[in-house]
Amino acid sequence: xxxxxxxxxxxxxxxxxxxxxxxxxxxxxxxxxxxxxxxxxxxxxxxxxxxxxxxxxxxxxxxxxxxxxxxxxxxxxxxxxxxxxxxxxxxxxxxxxxxxxxxxxxxxxxxxxxxxxxxxxxxxxxxxxxxxxxxxxxxxxxxxxxxxxxxxxxxxxxxxxxxxxxxxxxxxxxxxxxxxxxxxxxxxxxxxxxxxxxxxxxxxxxxxxxxxxxxxxxxxxxxxxxxxxxxxxxxxxxxxxxxxxxxxxxxxxxxxxxxxxxxxxxxxxxxxxxxxxxxxxxxxxxxxxxxxxxxxxxxxxxxxxxxxxxxxxxxxxxxxxxxxxxxxxxxxxxxxxxxxxxxxxxxxxxxxxxxxxxxxxxxxxxxxxxxxxxxxxxxxxxxxxxxxxxxxxxxxxxxxxxxxxxxxxxxxxxxxxxxxxxxxxxxxxxxxxxxxxxxxxxxxxxxxxxxxxxxxxxxxxxxxxxxxxxxxxxxxxxxxxxxxxxxxxxxxxxxxxxxx
Amino acid sequence: xxxxxxxxxxxxxxxxxxxxxxxxxxxxxxxxxxxxxxxxxxxxxxxxxxxxxxxxxxxxxxxxxxxxxxxxxxxxxxxxxxxxxxxxxxxxxxxxxxxxxxxxxxxxxxxxxxxxxxxxxxxxxxxxxxxxxxxxxxxxxxxxxxxxxxxxxxxxxxxxxxxxxxxxxxxxxxxxxxxxxxxxxxxxxxxxxxxxxxxxxxxxxxxxxxxxxxxxxxxxxxxxxxxxxxxxxxxxxxxxxxxxxxxxxxxxxxxxxxxxxxxxxxxxxxxxxxxxxxxxxxxxxxxxxxxxxxxxxxxxxxxxxxxxxxxxxxxxxxxxxxxxxxxxxxxxxxxxxxxxxxxxxxxxxxxxxxxxxxxxxxxxxxxxxxxxx
Numbered sequence: 053x054x055x056x057x058x059x060x061x062x063x064x065x066x067x068x069x070x071x072x073x074x075x076x077x078x079x080x081x082x083x084x085x086x087x088x089x090x091x092x093x094x095x096x097x098x099x100x101x102x103x104x105x106x107x108x109x110x111x112x113x114x115x116x117x118x119x120x121x122x123x124x125x126x127x128x129x130x131x132x133x134x135x136x137x138x139x140x141x142x143x144x145x146x147x148x149x150x151x152x153x154x155x156x157x158x159x160x161x162x163x164x165x166x167x168x169x170x171x172x173x174x175x176x177x178x179x180x181x182x183x184x185x186x187x188x189x190x191x192x193x194x195x196x197x198x199x200x201x202x203x204x205x206x207x208x209x210x211x212x213x214x215x216x217x218x219x220x221x222x223x224x225x226x227x228x229x230x231x232x233x234x235x236x237x238x239x240x241x242x243x244x245x246x247x248x249x250x251x252x253x254x255x256x257x258x259x260x261x262x263x264x265x266x267x268x269x270x271x272x273x274x275x276x277x278x279x280x281x282x283x284x285x286x287x288x289x290x291x292x293x294x295x296x297x298x299x300x301x302x303x304x305x306x307x308x309x310x311x312x313x314x315x316x317x318x319x320x321x322x323x324x325x326x327x328x329x330x331x332x333x334x335x336x337x338x339x340x341x342x343x344x345x346x347x348x349x350x351x352x353x354x355x356x357x358x359x360x361x362x363x364x365x366x367x368x369x370x371x372x373x374x375x376x377x378x379x380x381x382x383x384x385x386x387x388x389x390x391x392x393x394x395x396x397x398x399x400x401x402x403x404x405x406x407x408x409x410x411x412x413x414x415x416x417x418x419x420x421x422x423x424x425x426x427x428x429x430x431x432x433x434x435x436x437x438x439x440x441x442x443x444x445x446x447x448x449x450x451x452x453x454x455x456x457x458x459x460x461x462x463x464x465x466x467x468x469x470x471x472x473x474x475x476x477x478x479x480x481x482x483x484x485x486x487x488x489x490x491x492x493x494x495x496x497x498x499x500x501x502x503x504x505x506x507x508x509x510x511x512x513x514x515x516x517x518x519x520x521x522x523x524x525x526x527x528x529x530x531x532x533x534x535x536x537x538x539x540x541x542x543x544x545x546x547x548x549x550x551x552x
Numbered sequence: 553x554x555x556x557x558x559x560x561x562x563x564x565x566x567x568x569x570x571x572x573x574x575x576x577x578x579x580x581x582x583x584x585x586x587x588x589x590x591x592x593x594x595x596x597x598x599x600x601x602x603x604x605x606x607x608x609x610x611x612x613x614x615x616x617x618x619x620x621x622x623x624x625x626x627x628x629x630x631x632x633x634x635x636x637x638x639x640x641x642x643x644x645x646x647x648x649x650x651x652x653x654x655x656x657x658x659x660x661x662x663x664x665x666x667x668x669x670x671x672x673x674x675x676x677x678x679x680x681x682x683x684x685x686x687x688x689x690x691x692x693x694x695x696x697x698x699x700x701x702x703x704x705x706x707x708x709x710x711x712x713x714x715x716x717x718x719x720x721x722x723x724x725x726x727x728x729x730x731x732x733x734x735x736x737x738x739x740x741x742x743x744x745x746x747x748x749x750x751x752x753x754x755x756x757x758x759x760x761x762x763x764x765x766x767x768x769x770x771x772x773x774x775x776x777x778x779x780x781x782x783x784x785x786x787x788x789x790x791x792x793x794x795x796x797x798x799x800x801x802x803x804x805x806x807x808x809x810x811x812x813x814x815x816x817x818x819x820x821x822x823x824x825x826x827x828x829x830x831x832x833x834x835x836x837x838x839x840x841x842x843x844x845x846x847x848x849x850x851x852x853x854x855x856x857x858x859x860x861x862x863x864x865x866x867x868x869x870x871x872x873x874x875x876x877x878x879x880x881x882x883x884x885x886x887x888x889x890x891x892x893x894x895x896x897x898x899x900x901x902x903x904x905x906x907x908x909x910x911x912x913x914x915x916x917x918x919x920x921x922x923x924x925x
Contacts, residue, residue: 215698285754351774356776482697486698
């Protein structure tokens with residue numbers, strides 16, 4: 053639920069005292085310019101990419117050294133002040149939403165690429181380095197960093213680790229967790245830990261996997277070593293149009309059944325196609341019910357062979373049209389429409405809300421059908437953008453936040469869509485994280501014992517529960533309330549709405 | 553044959569939790585030697601078996617932990633798919649054979665590991681029994697899932713010390729259409745350099761090793777790509793390539809004939825060859841090296857930026873083909889010393905807290921990885 057912050061002036065005396073202690077402590081660690089505590093300086097930090105949720109922190113700290121991060125965490129541990137870590141703030145689930153009684157810890161100033169080792173194919177970087185900057189620095193060596201979330205020009209690698217970010221190439225090249233070697237982490241007590249290593253595995257438990265995607269609840273990542281991959285010799289993309297979205301879904305299965313793992317395999321529905329076309333003029337077929345974009349990469353000879361096979365599979369699967377990008381410029385244009393799909397859809401209405409469920413791919417036609425029904429029932433249009441290869445669905449709900457009640461209605465529809473994803477055997481979040489946004493749906497995905505296990509794991513890393521508390525894993529109390537609300541659906545905010 | 557023993561197994565763990573009684577989780581007994589000896593009552597999971605779902609076009613397979621690894625590989629092969637991390641079985645002559653649960657619990661990966669990924673990379677979800685006897689599910693059957701902490705991949709390599717695996721969902725992949733193995737006349741040092749340089753180029757590499765005499769490189773992928781790379785790399789194609797990689801994966805190659813002094817070194821793949829270790833078998837494109845040593849190699853491995861594992865099998869652990877003896881895993885001589893690289897103090901403390909979070913009374917395979925866990 054969106055929250056507005058009381059102005060700093062209206063702060064309670066105890067909170068004011070806490071802020072004074074915190075700021076005094078921070079000023080002993082950091083130069084004055086790197087401690088923000090005036091309202092006008094705090095405003096840029098009141099939300100992340102999920103701007104419907106806003107709260108002001110007590111203060112913002114901008115450390116430039118690992119030792120400063122340690123000192124800040126020790127200070128907050130001593131003062132019992134919650135800490136919310138933040139990268140570029142592009143996250144879409146409110147994971148970097150500040151706490152009104154806490155510190156916002158920005159890692160943005162830790163932005164050096166420390167070392168690229170072309171022979172070992174690794175890059176050692178600080179958390180504030182932008183995702184795309186790693187690939188740009190690796191390119192002269194014929195290498196790149198594979199995970200490419202659509203925000204890659206802005207999002208930072210530290211945030212990518214926190215969210216286990218994906219992108220359009222996950223099916224073939226994996227998520228962030230598959231492309232990391234080593235993390236340096238600072239615990240809430242200020243202790244530095246090396247997790248993973250420069251070898252392909254490390255002794256003991258796989259803490260690298262546990263830390264990745266932990267949304268800043270277990271530790272603050274201060275240094276990252278990523279794996280780099282050779283740039284493919286060639287990449288080629290096909291665009292296929294369908295007049296039935298179910299046929300497009302079946303085509304994806306047919307490509308994989310033929311033993312081909314495309315580098316990228318994306319689907320857009322008609323609303324998304326029209327929006328993208330109007331925005332970037334990629335010559336998309338605007339009459340199509342769905343388009344598929346299928347990228348193949350690898351050795352030159354192999355790509356040539358696969359392009360012919362996939363073209364035939366697409367035609368056999370009922371495509372009304374199949375285009376192969378004629379050159380690199382057209383390939384990039386085909387992708388531009390997809391990569392710009394969110395902002396493009398955003399132009400269709402004053403606001404949009406991006407969902408992030410994953411479903412078993414074979415359930416796609418059914419899920420899209422149900423989403424369309426719910427969209428009609430709520431009177432809110434939904435555009436669908438789909439990482440078809442790996443089943444990650446991004447329904448974009450169009451709404452107008454200035455219309456009273458519409459945000460709440462949107463959030464409710466979004467929640468229903470996520471619950472549908474769970475019901476068909478999928479998950480409430482494929483790559484955006486739970487954050488603040490999907491915390492209630494965690495109660496649908498997990499049983500109380502499982503949530504209790506998550507809390508126990510959190511306590512093993514952060515016994516005082518000060519790191520990004522209130523995110524990612526709901527309390528059992530919160531789930532009980534959410535469950536009660538579900539049971540008594542008739543008493544919800546929109547009693548006149550049909551329920552599914 | 554295919555049966556759900558969830559209730560039976562969780563009841564056993566619940567009872568052991570109530571008594572504070574240690575349990576020794578028992579799969580196919582193929583990798584009993586790969587860890588410290590566990591004192592405890594046997595919790596046999598081999599009856600809990602069966603493939604629960606397999607959708608080739610979804611690239612996902614879910615099976616109960618006691619399912620024989622061989623049965624899973626056979627099922628995948630019928631659809632032209634495989635476990636791309638090429639898990640070792642280590643079960644030649646072991647009468648029960650490797651299980652899915654043991655494979656994931658040990659987190660072992662074969663020669664394709666540097667190019668295809670490790671066992672943990674293919675884990676999508678698990679169902680486990682924690683140390684209180686609670687049945688919990690983490691992850692799922694979809695490729696992308698970031699809801700909650702990743703406790704499913706955490707189980708890979710934990711050897712049952714954080715939970716008893718009940719079910720595992722894995723990402724599976726199409727088996728490459730073409731595959732060939734080249735032999736190249738290179739010294740070990742040259743091979744390490746070349747393996748790393750080649751891995752930085754868009755070549756369809758799928759394995760690279762050096763046996764002390766010469767280098768072997770496996771190419772796998774589309775026919776056209778394999779053909780083109782074969783020309784580029786030179787060397788000589790060998791006829792029995794597949795057998796070579798199987799012998800390496802299973803450590804049945806001649807190099808491994810004396811398993812009582814065997815060490816595995818997991819090093820940065822570019823680490824220079826340490827001549828002091830004598831004859832080494834280099835795998836994983838330089839990242840995994842096998843050596844024989846009477847002395848522990850912990851400090852040497854750490855200095856080289858990696859870690860060591862004592863891969864010591866007693867002669868009685870090895871293939872006997874006999875019923876009994878091997879089966880309960882206790883006859884092969886106790887292993888009370890350090891098997892895995894010692895953890896630095898801060899990490900050990902964190903490991904203990906994490907173990908306590910999942911297994912508060914320390915009843916699941918206690919001491920298996922480290923004496924303190």
